[in-house]
Amino acid sequence: MAPPRDHGKKRRGQVKEAALAEADALISLAPDALDNILVRLHIRDAVRTSVLSRAWRHRWEALPSLDLHFPCLGGDDGAPAGLGSLEGILLRCPARVRLFHAELDGPYAGRVHDWLFVLARRGVEILDLSFNDSFPTLPSSVFSCSRLTSLSLFGCAIPLLPAGFVAFPELRKLTLANVHLEDYGEYQLEEIIRTSPLLDYLVLTDVFIGGEYIREWVIRAPNLRHLTICSENYYGWILKDLTCLNSAVIDWFDNVVHNDFAKFLSGLVQVRKLLVVSFNAPVVQMTGINWRRNEMCFIELILSKARLLRALCISYGGNVVMSSEDAINELLTYKRASAEAQVLFKGKAEEYY
Numbered sequence: 001m002a003p004p005r006d007h008g009k010k011r012r013g014q015v016k017e018a019a020l021a022e023a024d025a026l027i028s029l030a031p032d033a034l035d036n037i038l039v040r041l042h043i044r045d046a047v048r049t050s051v052l053s054r055a056w057r058h059r060w061e062a063l064p065s066l067d068l069h070f071p072c073l074g075g076d077d078g079a080p081a082g083l084g085s086l087e088g089i090l091l092r093c094p095a096r097v098r099l100f101h102a103e104l105d106g107p108y109a110g111r112v113h114d115w116l117f118v119l120a121r122r123g124v125e126i127l128d129l130s131f132n133d134s135f136p137t138l139p140s141s142v143f144s145c146s147r148l149t150s151l152s153l154f155g156c157a158i159p160l161l162p163a164g165f166v167a168f169p170e171l172r173k174l175t176l177a178n179v180h181l182e183d184y185g186e187y188q189l190e191e192i193i194r195t196s197p198l199l200d201y202l203v204l205t206d207v208f209i210g211g212e213y214i215r216e217w218v219i220r221a222p223n224l225r226h227l228t229i230c231s232e233n234y235y236g237w238i239l240k241d242l243t244c245l246n247s248a249v250i251d252w253f254d255n256v257v258h259n260d261f262a263k264f265l266s267g268l269v270q271v272r273k274l275l276v277v278s279f280n281a282p283v284v285q286m287t288g289i290n291w292r293r294n295e296m297c298f299i300e301l302i303l304s305k306a307r308l309l310r311a312l313c314i315s316y317g318g319n320v321v322m323s324s325e326d327a328i329n330e331l332l333t334y335k336r337a338s339a340e341a342q343v344l345f346k347g348k349a350e351e352y353y
Contacts, residue, residue: 063093063095064095064096065095065096065097065098066089066093066095066096066097066098066099067098067099068086068089068097068099068100068101068102069099069101069102070083070086070101070102070103071101071102071103083102083104083108086115090118090122095122096122096123097119097122097123097124098124098125098126099124099125099126099127099128100115100119100124100126100127100128101126101128101129102128102129102130103130103132104129104130104131104132104134105131105132105133105134109131109134109136110136112129112136112138112139113139113141116139116141116142116144116145117141117144119145120141120144120145120146123147124145124147124148125147125148125149125150125170126148126149126150127142127145127148127150127151127152128150128151128152129152129153129154129156130153130154130155131154131155131156132155133155135155135156135157135180136156136157137156137157137158137159138153138156138157138158138159139159140159140160140161140162143161143162143165145168146166146167146168146169146170147170148168148170148171149170149171149172149173150171150172150173150174150175151168151171151173151174151175152173152174152175152176152177153175153176153177153179154177154178154179155177155178155179156179156180157179157180157181157182158176158179158180158181158182158185158188159182160182160185160188161188161191161192165191166195167195167196167197168192168195168196169195169196169197169198170198171196171198171199172198172199172200172201173199173200173201173202174192174193174196174199174201174202174203175201175202175203175205176203176204176205176207177203177205177206177207178205178206179206179207179208180207180208180209180210181207181208181209181210182210183210183211184211184215185209185210185211186209186215186217186235186236187215187217189207189209189217190217190218190219190220193219193220193221194218194220194221196221197222197223198223199221199223199224200221200223200224200225200226200244201224201225201226202219202221202224202226202227202228203227203228204228204229204230204231205228205229205230205231206230206231206232207231207235208233209235214234214235214236215236216236216238217235217236217237217238218238218239218240219237219238219239219240219242219267220240220241220242221241221242222241222242222243222244223244224242224244224245225244225245225246225247226245226246226247226248227239227242227245227247227248227249228248228249228250228251229249229250229251229252230249230251230252231251231252232252234252237264238263238264238267239264239266239267239268240267242267242268242270242271243270245268245270245271246271246272246273247271247272247273248268248271248273250268265284265286265298266286266287266288268298269289269292269294269295269298270294271294272294284302284306284309284311284312284313286299286312286313286314286315287314287315287317287346287349288315288316288317288349289314289315289316289317289349290316290317290318290319290320290321291316291320291321291322291324291326291327292321296327296330296331299312299314299331299334300334303334303335303336303337303341303343304334304335304336304337305337306337306338306341307337307338308338309336309337309338309340309341310338310340310341310342311341311342311343311344312341312342312343312344313344313346314331314343314344314345314346315345315346315347315348315349316347316348316349317348317349318348318349324345328343328345331343
């Protein structure tokens, strides 16, 4: 009597053969088409295509560029899933690395220097590093990534600029959140911003600068279109030459606002969209106002949001667009969050410098 046929095994074999035939059909596509397919996959999925057939075994290694994402997914005992295979990926695939994003903790944080060295040589363009628990000092090799267009750092300390640092000539986006700078780090940050001529997006959130004294430093970025500053402390920011600024978010604790705040505000007069999250200065001075519509809207915002405001002192500049009488009449119509707020008109600005 003949043994019963294993129909399930036969069906599995047919499915496997169909998958192999489909994979072989894909490999017959033009190389550009195959690259377009593989670069859209997560790197782990791209590597897995090597099991499709012999023709696919090394296909992913010929990719022209790599996007490497390693978020924390709970694998590898809580470490970023797949990050342990990074060295093997970089060793087998010599492609340019367009993007590298990783959420790092534990032993992986200590290997960042070697990774950054390789990434810099591969021309990394987008670098996004988050340190979840160890708060390490970032290695200075990050400054060798000269082709960066976007740099985002979270939960780390930034070292001093190394000797010979030139610039990030292609940097367009800089995001620093929960980072520490050493003493005189404000000048280091000023240099990074100043030597990034294409910078158009800047976010500084909970950036702590070491040292006992507050020193003034300049955010100068002629192509900047968006600025966010969120801080519990005042670190001497001065805004200059932000001629393209379109939007800004200022989120400061009440104790940050003081007499120098008017100098800071003078760098925002050209902004089109402004969000002030915490604004409770007892006295605000605005000098050189020309009664332009954006300036009037800004004054109205201060009066309507500053609950502890006692005095708003205004002096006008040399290029006014309406008479002082008309401007004052309009100011009198604005609602005030503080019942004690007074608007004090100081005349022409040059008399009070």
